[in-house]
Amino acid sequence: MGRLTGKVAVVTGGSNGLGEAIAARMTEEDATVAVVDIDKAGGERVAGALTGASFHACDVTNEDEVRAALDAVATQHGRVDVLVNNAGIEGMNKPTDQLPLEEWNRVMAVNATAVFLCTKHAIPHLRASGGGSIINISSIYGILGGGDVPPYHASKGAVRTMSKNDALTYAPDKIRVNSIHPGFIFTSMVHRYVAEAGMSEPDARTALDALHPLGGTGEPDDIAWGAVYLASDQAKWVTGSELVIDGGYTAR
Secondary structure (H helix, E strand, O other), X not given: OOXXXXXXXXXXXXXXXXXXXXXXHHHHOOOEEEEEEOOHHHHHHHHHOOOOOEEEEOOOOOHXXXXXXXXXXXXXXXXOOEEEXXXXXXXXXXXXXXXXXXXXXXXXXXXHHHHHHXXXXXXXXXXXXXXXXXXXXXXXXXXXXXXXXXXXHHHHHHHHHHHHHHHHHHHHHOEEEEXXXXXXXXXXXXXXXXXXXXXXXXXXXXXXXXXXXXXXOEOHHHHHHHHHHHHOHHHOOXXXXXXXXXXOHHHO
């Protein structure tokens, strides 16, 4: 038996990067995983490689699509026990006084409003299952500033506090809500960030490695195993917590 035997886990943004790793490790621990993503080809690829997994196309900023996707997961797999709100974007790297409002709204929609929508429509299914776990992927930049990408920082800070508030709200329903705060990991998001900064990848890796005291940037599995723990019954007394997985970045 795995740590997640009998659980059905929904992973948003599951077609690549952290979401793909989370889906894979949860499957290894015997969960049935529903991959939710706007990227149909990527989502189908990931789900097709995982035993028992399903793919559900969804724009997580669209409430009707979110409701339909979560209802479809519950219908197909019989229940929902875990929601991983992982879908996210980094946004334009401009200072606040130069940032277009539409760019602010775009990042907030994907990174914060989508967490609200997915949580809202997962709650009835989690209640029907007798409880469960919501895992919100925030960032080290939901805790501290980096002097860049203002909407990313703001949205990830919102996710951090939303997690604590929802932890209190849904504790009577035995629904746990926690956030994970990754350090730098070379997913497609960080590749885009580096390219926009005009840096080569070797130079970026050298600069970023130096910021993580354990040496080097992280790997998607570093985050995935944290998500497995928070989804499991081993974390049955853990809610409203911030799981920082950052190689020591925020320890300064």
